[in-house]
Amino acid sequence: MFPFVISLYSLCPESSMRILAFPLVLCFISFIVSKLLLTTKLPPEARKLQRNNNQMLSDQPWKRYQAWSRTLGPIFSMRPTIHLGSHFGWLAWILPAPDPTIILDGLNTITDLFQKQGENFSDRPRWPMAELLGRTENVGFTYYGGRLKRARALLQSEFGSHKRSQWAPSIEQAVQQLVDYWKVPEQCSGDEARRCLRRTLESLMFRLTYGFEPSADVLELIKEVNNQTGAAFQPGRWAVNSFPLLSHIPYWVPGAEFQRWAMTAKALFMKMVREPYEKTKVNHLDNSDISCFVVNHLRDMQWNGSVNSEPDERLIMSTAGSIFTAGVDTTIAAVETILVLLSRHPHDQQFALEEIVKTLSDERLTLEPTTGFIRLAEVENLPYVMSIIKEALRFNPPVPVLTHSPLKDSVYKGWQIPRGSWVLANIWSLFHTSSLYPSPNRFHPKRHYSSDALDPLKFAFGMGRRVCPGIHLAMAFTTLLVAQTIMTFSIEPVSLLADSAGHEEKDLSEIKFTTGLTSHPKVFSCKLVPRVAALAT
Numbered sequence: 001m002f003p004f005v006i007s008l009y010s011l012c013p014e015s016s017m018r019i020l021a022f023p024l025v026l027c028f029i030s031f032i033v034s035k036l037l038l039t040t041k042l043p044p045e046a047r048k049l050q051r052n053n054n055q056m057l058s059d060q061p062w063k064r065y066q067a068w069s070r071t072l073g074p075i076f077s078m079r080p081t082i083h084l085g086s087h088f089g090w091l092a093w094i095l096p097a098p099d100p101t102i103i104l105d106g107l108n109t110i111t112d113l114f115q116k117q118g119e120n121f122s123d124r125p126r127w128p129m130a131e132l133l134g135r136t137e138n139v140g141f142t143y144y145g146g147r148l149k150r151a152r153a154l155l156q157s158e159f160g161s162h163k164r165s166q167w168a169p170s171i172e173q174a175v176q177q178l179v180d181y182w183k184v185p186e187q188c189s190g191d192e193a194r195r196c197l198r199r200t201l202e203s204l205m206f207r208l209t210y211g212f213e214p215s216a217d218v219l220e221l222i223k224e225v226n227n228q229t230g231a232a233f234q235p236g237r238w239a240v241n242s243f244p245l246l247s248h249i250p251y252w253v254p255g256a257e258f259q260r261w262a263m264t265a266k267a268l269f270m271k272m273v274r275e276p277y278e279k280t281k282v283n284h285l286d287n288s289d290i291s292c293f294v295v296n297h298l299r300d301m302q303w304n305g306s307v308n309s310e311p312d313e314r315l316i317m318s319t320a321g322s323i324f325t326a327g328v329d330t331t332i333a334a335v336e337t338i339l340v341l342l343s344r345h346p347h348d349q350q351f352a353l354e355e356i357v358k359t360l361s362d363e364r365l366t367l368e369p370t371t372g373f374i375r376l377a378e379v380e381n382l383p384y385v386m387s388i389i390k391e392a393l394r395f396n397p398p399v400p401v402l403t404h405s406p407l408k409d410s411v412y413k414g415w416q417i418p419r420g421s422w423v424l425a426n427i428w429s430l431f432h433t434s435s436l437y438p439s440p441n442r443f444h445p446k447r448h449y450s451s452d453a454l455d456p457l458k459f460a461f462g463m464g465r466r467v468c469p470g471i472h473l474a475m476a477f478t479t480l481l482v483a484q485t486i487m488t489f490s491i492e493p494v495s496l497l498a499d500s501a502g503h504e505e506k507d508l509s510e511i512k513f514t515t516g517l518t519s520h521p522k523v524f525s526c527k528l529v530p531r532v533a534a535l536a537t
């Protein structure tokens with residue numbers, strides 16, 4: 001290209017034409033030079049390693065990133081793989097290259113950028129397909145700024161630890177209900193047990209948000225919206241994610257199927273956000289027995305004399321619509337991981353059971369363990385149960401990679417991190433670093449019990465100004481459920497050759513986990529056997 005422009009310039013017949021062309025050539029040269037300089041300053045690129053693997057589409061990319069960071073160092077960059085499709089392939093030649101993805105590994109690098117420089121590294125990367133689908137109204141995808149801060153304040157004022165007495169009864173009720181489901185022999189293992197967990201969490205999160213039970217239709221709608229979100233975020237699938245200019249193409253242009261798909265998906269998303277909100281507003285606002293996210297915030301607005309103020313209502317509505325999607329899958333992933341791991345570690349169950357028995361020491365345990373229910377206030381001091389939860393979150397974090405983006409250009413240890421680039425913190429790799437956690441592939445809760453190992457809770461729920469606002473609620477539910485399950489059941493491994501999704505797990509010593517925004521055990525290969533029944537046989 002460069003020799004081509006120079007020879008064109010020398011071919012200009014007249015000196016007046018050459019004078020006119022000179023600034024153009026100068027611009028071109030400075031563009032190339034600045035590009036070259038920028039490229040050399042980006043963290044080392046995984047280009048060669050990338051060429052050998054289509055890493056974005058591969059299984060558990062966080063494992064591959066860890067291997068690459070051993071070659072390239074704790075900060076490296078990648079160019080996204082793009083599929084432009086048959087209609088827009090030629091655009092790759094004229095559009096500027098998409099922003100790089102920068103991967104962070106290691107305690108210092110991750111905490112330096114996401115925590116110490118949290119003010120800068122708290123944005124989300126531009127995701128044009130998500131914008132077309134309206135998803136940037138969802139808190140998890142909202143760009144950093146005043147709107148995000150107000151949405152997070154609404155969440156914290158409802159789900160913070162100071163509101164524990166408000167949500168504790170719902171959590172206790174949900175855990176008791178789930179344990180009762182699991183006591184039914186047909187629902188105590190594999191896919192059925194998993195379905196009970198999902199049903200309980202969906203109902204809990206929905207009631208905490210809207211104050212009523214979700215219907216089967218609403219759950220179906222949420223599922224469809226989640227599938228579409230997953231499709232919108234599929235790496236490499238949409239050219240518009242790499243070349244945002246494409247989002248201005250009108251939907252009727254041939255080849256712009258993505259615009260038509262996005263329009264339909266956005267309408268479905270808005271229906272999911274709007275309908276339950278309106279129902280709560282119309283039916284439950286005057287019912288003093290109901291306390292939930294939407295009702296409590298609308299009542300606050302009434303108190304402040306600003307009811308029906310459209311911008312505030314829209315914020316309450318869209319924030320409410322974010323709770324279910326952010327809270328259900330992550331908590332399910334955590335609980336499933338804990339139970340599957342515990343099923344392979346009976347000694348840890350026994351140790352935790354002894355701790356629970358010692359702490360409660362009342363008739364619920366001595367008379368008939370399976371009928372006793374634990375209260376949330378009673379699980380606050382169960383260090384071994386807490387160590388089990390921390391170790392499971394370390395072993396397979398529900399969100400293995402955190403995705404942030406800097407608000408402004410920055411330089412870290414001489415490497416350039418351009419504004420708007422995708423910056424991924426490899427939390428899975430941090431948790432599998434042998435200098436921090438010796439024998440990281442071993443499930444070993446005692447490392448958190450008897451030593452001062454780095455606390456996984458500081459990372460598993462995110463970092464800086466995007467840290468999970470549901471952490472107290474999620475930890476309360478998980479701790480109570482794990483303690484109650486250990487008290488009520490013996491958690492045993494089962495050899496499920498294939499679950500309904502066709503995942504196989506023949507070797508019980510190796511647990512496989514899924515790839516995605518959240519990571520679950522592929523197979524729920526465990527069974528909950530009531531303790532009294534277990535003793536009787």
Ligand code: HEM
Nearest residue numbers: 139140326327330331334398399461462463466468470474
């Ligand atoms: C064990 C369960 C959970 C885990 C492991 C988890 C983990 C996370 C992580 C890693 C993030 C991203 C943080 C970052 O980018 O730095 C996040 C964000 C978020 N979580 Fe959770 N979460 C859980 C449960 C919940 C629950 C129950 C709720 C609802 C009350 C919730 C609501 C949110 C929201 C709204 C965000 C977006 C925050 C933002 O972007 O500013 N999460 N969570």
